[in-house]
Amino acid sequence: MLTVNIINGLVYGALLAIVASGLALIYGLRRVVNFAHGSLYMLGAYIGYTAAAYTNFWAALVIASVAMFLIGALLDRYGLRLLQNYDPLSIILVTFGLLLIVEDLVQTFWGKGNLSLAEPVLLSHSISFMGVTLPAYRLAVVLVGVLVAIGLTLWLQRTRMGLFVRASSTDPTTTAMQGVNTDRLSAFVVGLGTALAGFAGVVTAPFLSLSPTMGSNVLIDSFMVVVIGGLGSLPGAFLAALVLGQVQTLGAVYLPDVSALLPFILMIAILIWRPAGIAGNRT
Amino acid sequence: MNAWTRSSRLLPMTAGGIVLILLASQLVGSATTLSVLTQAAIFGIFACGVGVLLKQNGMVSFGHAAFFGLSAYFVAVCLQDTGLSAELIIFLSLAATAVFAFILALVIVRVPGIAFAMLTLAFGQLFYQLALKSRNLTGGADGISIDWPDTLFGVPVATLLDNHVIFAISGVILVLVLAVLVCVHRSRFGSTTEAIRDNPERAAFIGISPTLPRALIFTLSAVITAIAGILASFNSGFISPDSLHWSVSGTVLMMVVVGGYWSVTGPALGAVVYVVAKDLIGDLSTHWLSLFGLMLIVIVVFTDNGLSGALRALASRHAGANPNPQARRS
Numbered sequence: 001m002l003t004v005n006i007i008n009g010l011v012y013g014a015l016l017a018i019v020a021s022g023l024a025l026i027y028g029l030r031r032v033v034n035f036a037h038g039s040l041y042m043l044g045a046y047i048g049y050t051a052a053a054y055t056n057f058w059a060a061l062v063i064a065s066v067a068m069f070l071i072g073a074l075l076d077r078y079g080l081r082l083l084q085n086y087d088p089l090s091i092i093l094v095t096f097g098l099l100l101i102v103e104d105l106v107q108t109f110w111g112k113g114n115l116s117l118a119e120p121v122l123l124s125h126s127i128s129f130m131g132v133t134l135p136a137y138r139l140a141v142v143l144v145g146v147l148v149a150i151g152l153t154l155w156l157q158r159t160r161m162g163l164f165v166r167a168s169s170t171d172p173t174t175t176a177m178q179g180v181n182t183d184r185l186s187a188f189v190v191g192l193g194t195a196l197a198g199f200a201g202v203v204t205a206p207f208l209s210l211s212p213t214m215g216s217n218v219l220i221d222s223f224m225v226v227v228i229g230g231l232g233s234l235p236g237a238f239l240a241a242l243v244l245g246q247v248q249t250l251g252a253v254y255l256p257d258v259s260a261l262l263p264f265i266l267m268i269a270i271l272i273w274r275p276a277g278i279a280g281n282r283t
Numbered sequence: 284m285n286a287w288t289r290s291s292r293l294l295p296m297t298a299g300g301i302v303l304i305l306l307a308s309q310l311v312g313s314a315t316t317l318s319v320l321t322q323a324a325i326f327g328i329f330a331c332g333v334g335v336l337l338k339q340n341g342m343v344s345f346g347h348a349a350f351f352g353l354s355a356y357f358v359a360v361c362l363q364d365t366g367l368s369a370e371l372i373i374f375l376s377l378a379a380t381a382v383f384a385f386i387l388a389l390v391i392v393r394v395p396g397i398a399f400a401m402l403t404l405a406f407g408q409l410f411y412q413l414a415l416k417s418r419n420l421t422g423g424a425d426g427i428s429i430d431w432p433d434t435l436f437g438v439p440v441a442t443l444l445d446n447h448v449i450f451a452i453s454g455v456i457l458v459l460v461l462a463v464l465v466c467v468h469r470s471r472f473g474s475t476t477e478a479i480r481d482n483p484e485r486a487a488f489i490g491i492s493p494t495l496p497r498a499l500i501f502t503l504s505a506v507i508t509a510i511a512g513i514l515a516s517f518n519s520g521f522i523s524p525d526s527l528h529w530s531v532s533g534t535v536l537m538m539v540v541v542g543g544y545w546s547v548t549g550p551a552l553g554a555v556v557y558v559v560a561k562d563l564i565g566d567l568s569t570h571w572l573s574l575f576g577l578m579l580i581v582i583v584v585f586t587d588n589g590l591s592g593a594l595r596a597l598a599s600r601h602a603g604a605n606p607n608p609q610a611r612r613s
Binding site: 094220223224227 | 337394395396397398400401404406408409412413415416529533536537540572578579580583
C-alpha cells in the first residue's frame with residue numbers, strides 16, 4: 001500500500017515538476033511571476049482534448065505543446081517584452097487579467113462541465129512492480145517527469161543556448177552586450193515554459209478530469225513549488241516538486257484531517273528557515 | 284497649497300461625504316439599485332483594506348479574502364455556540380483579526396516582493412481549505428447562515444437590514460474608513476512606512492526598523508477588510524467558503540488597481556466602478572470576465588494610476604496645470 005502511495009506521490013510530483021519548471025524558466029529570464037500559468041496549463045489540456053478527438057493521444061500531445069509554444073512566444077513578444085520596464089506588480093496584474101480572459105475563453109469554447117480524455121491504448125494496461133499492480137500510464141508519467149528534468153538540466157548546462165539562458169537570467173544587459181539576442185532568447189524560453197504547461201495539461205487529462213477550475217489548484221501548488229525551491233531555480237523546483245508530491249499524497253492517506261494544511265505548513269516552515277527558498281539566492 | 288489648509292479640509296470633506304451618502308440613501312428608490320450600491324460600498328471598504336497595504340507598504344496581497352471570510356465565520360460561530368452579545372462578538376472578531384494579522388505579519392512581511400504575493404496566496408488558500416474541511420464548525424461547502432439577534436446596538440435588526448438603512452450604514456463606514464486612511468497617510472507614521480516602502484535599506488540606515496511599521500499597516504489593512512467581511516455577512520446573513528477563495532482576493536486587487544492605489548480614494552472608486560459595471564454588463568453579456576481582464580490590462584498598461592489617475596490628468600489638462608501631480612513614484 002505504501003508503495004502505491006509513494007508512486008502516486010511521484011506521479012503528482014512529476015506533474016508539478018513539469019508545470020513549475022515552466023514557471024521557474026519564465027521567472028528566471030523575465031522576472032515575471034506568471035499568474036496565467038495555471039490557465040495556460042488548462043488551455044493546453046483542452047486543446048489536447050479537441051486534438052485527440054480528431055487524431056489520437058500522441059498527436060494531441062504534440063499539437064497542444066506546439067500550439068502552447070506559439071502562444072507563449074507571442075505572449076512574450078507582444079506582452080512581456082513591451083512590459084519589461086513596468087514594475088513587477090503591474091506585470092503580475094497583467095498576467096492576472098490574462099488568466100481571466102483565458103478562463104472565459106475556455107468556458108466559452110468547451111463549456112463549464114467536466115470532460116475526460118482516454119489514456120492511450122499503448123499504456124492502458126497494468127504493470128506489476130515491486131509486488132503491487134500499477135497502471136502503466138502512471139509509471140509513464142513519472143518517467144516523463146524524470147526525462148523533462150534531465151532534458152532541461154542538460155539543455156541548460158551543456159548547450160550553447162542553455163549557457164545564454166543562464167547568462168541572461170543572471171544579467172540580461174551584459175548578455176545582450178556580448179551579442180546574444182536576448183529578445184529572441186526570452187521569446188523561446190517563455191514559449192518553452194508555456195509549452196511545458198500545456199504538455200503537463202495533456203498528460204494530466206487522462207487521470208484528472210478537465211474542468212475550467214483545473215488551472216487554479218495547479219497554479220497554487222506550482223507557486224508553492226517555486227517558492228519552496230527558490231524563485232527561478234530549476235533544481236530547487238524539481239526537489240520541491242518531489243517533496244510536495246509526497247506530502248500531498250501521503251498526507252491525504254495517513255493524515256486526512258490535516259492533509260490540506262500540510263503543504264502550507266511545509267512552505268511556511270521552509271520560508272522561515274530560508275526566506276529565499278531551498279536553492280534561492282536572489283530575490 | 285500647504286499641508287495645513289489641506290488637512291483642515293478633512294473634517295468638512297468627511298462630513299460632506301456622510302451627508303451625501305445619507306441623502307443618496309433617501310433619494311434612491313429602487314431596491315435593486317440600493318442593493319448594488321450597498322455591495323459597492325462593502326467592496327469599497329474591502330478595497331480600502333487591500334489598497335492601504337499596497338499604498339503604504341508596496342505589498343500585494345492575494346490572500347485578504349481570508350480576513351474577509353474569517354471575521355464573518357468568527358461572528359457566525361460565536362453567535363451559534365456562545366452566549367455573548369452580538370455587539371461584543373463583533374468587537375471580539377475585529378480584535379481577534381487584529382491580533383492574528385499582527386502575529387502573521389511579523390513573519391510574512393520579511394519575505395520580499397513577489398514572494399510575499401505568493402505567500403499570501405498560499406495563506407489565503409490554507410484558510411479556504413480549512414473552512415471547506417471543518418464541516419462541524421463551518422458547515423463545509425454549503426456554508427452557514429448567521430443567527431443575528433433581534434436587536435443590534437439597540438436597533439431592531441429588521442430596521443438595520445432595510446435597503447435604505449444598510450446602504451447608509453455601509454456608505455458611512457466607507458467614508459469613515461477613508462478619513463482614517465487620509466489621517467494615516469498624512470501622519471508621521473504614514474511617511475515612515477512610505478520611506479520603508481521606497482527603500483527599506485536606506486530607511487534602516489536612518490534608524491527605522493522596517494518590520495514593525497510594515498506589520499502595523501498589514502494589521503490595519505486586515506482589520507478594515509474584516510469590517511467589510513462582517514458587514515457583508517450581516518447584509519447577506521450567510522457565509523460560505525466561497526468568500527475565502529483566492530479569486531475574491533484577486534477580484535478586489537483588480538478593483539484597487541483599476542481605481543488607482545496611489546490616491547486614498549482610488550480603491551473605493553475602483554470597487555464602485557467594478558460592482559456597478561458588473562451589474563450593468565452582467566445583464567448584457569456572459570463574457571464580463573474577459574471584459575474585466577481586458578480592462579485590467581488596458582488600465583495597468585496605459586494609465587499612471589488607474590481611473591483616479593486618468594481623471595486627475597483629465598482635470599488638470601482642462602485647468603491647464605501640470606498633469607497628474609500624483610503620478611506613480613517608482
